Amino acid sequence: MHEAGETGTAVLLRRAEAGDEQAWRELVDRHAPVVWGVSRAFSANTADAEDVCQATWLLLAENLGRLRDPGALSAWLVTTARRESLRLHRARRRESPVGLDSDVLGTAGPVADPEHEVLRRWTSSRLARSFAELPQRCQQLLRVLAVAPEASYAQVSEALGWPRGTIGPKKSRCLAQLRRRMLAADVPEEVAG
Template sequence: MHEVGEARTSAVLLRRAASGDQQAWQELVDRNAPVVWGVSRAFTTNNADAEDIYQATWLLLAENLGRLREPESLSGWLVTTARREAMRLRRARRRESPVGLDSGDLGPPDHAEDPEHKVLRAMTSSRLAQSFAQLPQRCQQLLRVLAVAPETTYSQVSQALGMPRGTIGPKKSRCLAELRRLMLAGDIPEEVAG
């Protein structure tokens, strides 16, 4: 019985809001905000996108206040609209993202056709290999282990290389700084050297 009364009240609030009653609009938002926010958050992990979905849903309701076919089913309309907005935003983000952030592909863009990027990549690879070879053997070992098996814990690295666990982080930082210095010393542009 409570749901029927609430549905009727939603229909009344919609009519009042459509006629310009700000208090009715605020009551509609207050009653339904948790549902709209919940749907918005369910379809994205990004807080900014969830806020965009939330706002777009309310905007669509404001634009369609007097045109809802079943005003007593407002919460269902809001859920459906929020879900559609989430899907629309997801498609838009895929088009906007040149590296496909939604697909998990976070690699560098493919410049296979671009001769400049081919030369820079080859130069960087060659210079990286040369610079890496100039590092002390201990640095080479440490960086290889961490590059090949990034999930390895410092305890495991300590056992594998016979290094004290507390020295691994600082040693890694010093080795990477030295590698960067060696790459920059070879007249490689800083943006290529990292």
């Protein structure tokens, strides 16, 4: 039995610190969508987001016994993922030639038929350009929602550090803006949504 007032998170943290792998897995399962969402929102590509997630979980493992407020674990993870994303972004900017830090270089896959592949690439390039033209905050929000669609608005709010009540309206405005940009880029309306 645990002490009165001790939260489930506090118990899991204490058990994980003692080496309980099941407790560690449960902590990761509970918080992975938020960590992934923040990592993806602040990272240029999927590989960098995966690196940020890994670094965030490693930092948690190294600091399990030092967390002062177990109830603030989610906020700690969000802050840590954001800082790791920014740190990695600065490092990548120093080492990567302009334009080579995106997923575009590694997207080769099976081709169903040439016409379909041409249309897919044409639409993808216009979508990427339209998305890149959105304000940074819209890009961050839409990335989080795309990579963690099951995340609640409360989790998205926490991940981005925005007021919860702004998530839904901002999402609608950002999607409308993206749609307008796609239509302006001559993407067929049925593709633009």
